[in-house]
Amino acid sequence: MTSKVRSIDVANLAKVSRTTVSQVLNGVADARIGEETRQKVLAAARMLNYTPNEVGRSLVRGSTKTVALVLRDISLIEVDLFLQPLLSGIMKSARQAGYGLRVEGARGSLGGDPYGDLVASGMIDGMIVENPDAGDQSLARLVNTGWPVVQLGSQGLPFENTVQTDNQLAGRVATEHLLQLGRRRVAHVSYSTSEIRAVVERKAGYFDALKNAKIPPEMELVKNGDFESSSGYAAMVELMSAPGGPPDAVFAGSDAIGYGVIAAALDAGLRVPKDVAVIGVDDLRTSAYFRPSLSTVRIHPSLAGSAAMGLLIELMRGREPQSRCIYIASELIARGSTLEGFDNTPRVLSSANS
Amino acid sequence: MTSKVRSIDVANLAKVSRTTVSQVLNGVADARIGEETRQKVLAAARMLNYTPNEVGRSLVRGSTKTVALVLRDISLIEVDLFLQPLLSGIMKSARQAGYGLRVEGARGSLGGDPYGDLVASGMIDGMIVENPDAGDQSLARLVNTGWPVVQLGSQGLPFENTVQTDNQLAGRVATEHLLQLGRRRVAHVSYSTSEIRAVVERKAGYFDALKNAKIPPEMELVKNGDFESSSGYAAMVELMSAPGGPPDAVFAGSDAIGYGVIAAALDAGLRVPKDVAVIGVDDLRTSAYFRPSLSTVRIHPSLAGSAAMGLLIELMRGREPQSRCIYIASELIARGSTLEGFDNTPRVLSSANS
DNA sequence: TCAAGGTGCTAACACGTGTTATCAATTTAT
DNA sequence: ATAAATTGATAACACGTGTTAGCACCTTGA
Known part of the structure; x- marks a missing residue:
């Protein structure tokens, strides 16, 4: 014993x-x-x-039956609300296939080649990289070797394996939704200033929608926030005193940003959605319970997680996957923050028992 | 290469x-x-x-420099919003001390001794168990061996190492806050029906407060929800047609429950906090941005995570820790869902740049 | 000159497992 | 009756590393 x-x-x-x-x-x-x-x-x-003993086993077999989820920045674990459903999806698929999961961070590694070192250490059979920095040389080198790597979000490499949502489409759909409501001064608050592709693409989708509607973009209506709602709040405060007057709608780059934007608008006495309509991207579990409930573009991070794990398993088995680039469809969820008179009542009321 | x-x-x-x-x-x-x-x-x-090669190294050294976070139920990853800050705290401390992290699930293991098997596999040097099932025999056996295990939440074992918040105190403080506001019909909605100690203890604290105030408890005002806000919503719907009339305050067992409760109250035309005051437990990052902003008892899950990792490191090094039972102090955060006329403006506005 | 002690390096073992080549015993085929 | 084939089990190797015991050489002291 x-x-x-x-x-x-x-x-x-x-x-x-x-x-x-x-x-x-x-x-x-x-x-x-x-x-x-x-x-x-x-x-x-x-x-x-x-x-x-799995260690002895791993040594002789040359495989650990373990996969790494590599996070771009572990200090963001606490604030990036997208991670939890992602982790959930990955965990479920991994377990089902008999794989264990390690959580690693890309930054802060001592050496100059964090991805290569992780592979060389022999601790993992494959890895899922979350939102890689565009132009990361260490990762680019690894991807070129053909070693099993799945990226959540593209890095633009020729041989990469990715799972992603069409962020540009999401940004366009969200903005078009606001435009269809008759809004004309549509602002945008992104969720990061850094070079995350999703941020750039959603913003591009925003501009696409404006262009299609023949509305000239105003740079005073475009702000950059970060992962926290507080930045959305601050951005909205600035927007309300914009040169051409406050916007009549805001496309928030993430639900967390949307929370802050709505809070700031309400605190300033504006009515949502009457005075300002707000839409986000993500559909976090809490978004349906805000009042007004947050309209958003649901991007299914949990599904992305399990899809990534599924693709990775194919790669680790040495098979040629059906597709090396999986797109997860997103869907517009219109709620009270854009629709006046929206009935907030949850459709399915799970019965609570005393 | x-x-x-x-x-x-x-x-x-x-x-x-x-x-x-x-x-x-x-x-x-x-x-x-x-x-x-x-x-x-x-x-x-x-x-x-x-x-x-870390595998070869681990084999000869008899240690993997890896720790496991064992989750009671991996299907709860997506819904238990407490996990993310917890993971953040654990990751930070682990990395700093040079340890890697595996994520494991307690349930669904094939054998009848999941904890013992995990140890025997030799993949980890220690483990942190989140909210263990009370009376889990497999875990109890392991704890008795003295192997490095830290529990988040007590199981009531003689030799256990735990990090916990005083949930009974948290429940009492939350309820007392409502009572001090003059509320007399205070309801409670827990966040789980299962035998999680935290659930039971918070409920006990609720009853303590009522007793001290000499208010006879009404069982019609006590409901059990689950991890999702929808259950809080459903519970509040029921409470509003309670025999003695709707409550004038609700102590929600978690912030997620609180979101649902507030949403249901607002949807029914009640004013929060004027007609119904609501307080939760957790202080999730989003809670300050609800309108009304959610009063809550902050329990610092991130801090709990790093404390657990710190304690575990002591145990793995074979040292006798200063304390085998660490309490994380909680604090009452009173906001707009209990205080009328509360100024929601965030104190520190992180400046957003265009 | 010879013992004693220090320096620089390595052969050999250990960790726990999966797998291949091989051997002995038995059965089948000729 | 003898060769050939099958069955049942194992000795020996491999995986990549850390560590102990020990060898050969050189310096020091008397």
């Missing part, structure tokens, strides 16, 4: 060789083993409560 | 033995090695871009 049980202990108890133990317990197909000794081994293993 | 580099390759290039390579690269203190050969080895290692 307390001391470690090794396969040699099982072998000794069953009075067979360690080889036999290994073959029985792993169910080796072409192993010639008598039924009698097979039962002896199984009995001994059960009696000693034997569980194989 | 593409093929694996082993320490023997470094040895060959530097024309020394593998032993020397190991000693140089690990900076063994009492190894007697000439400065000249030391430089040769370092140069060779750098030239080949050598990174030690």
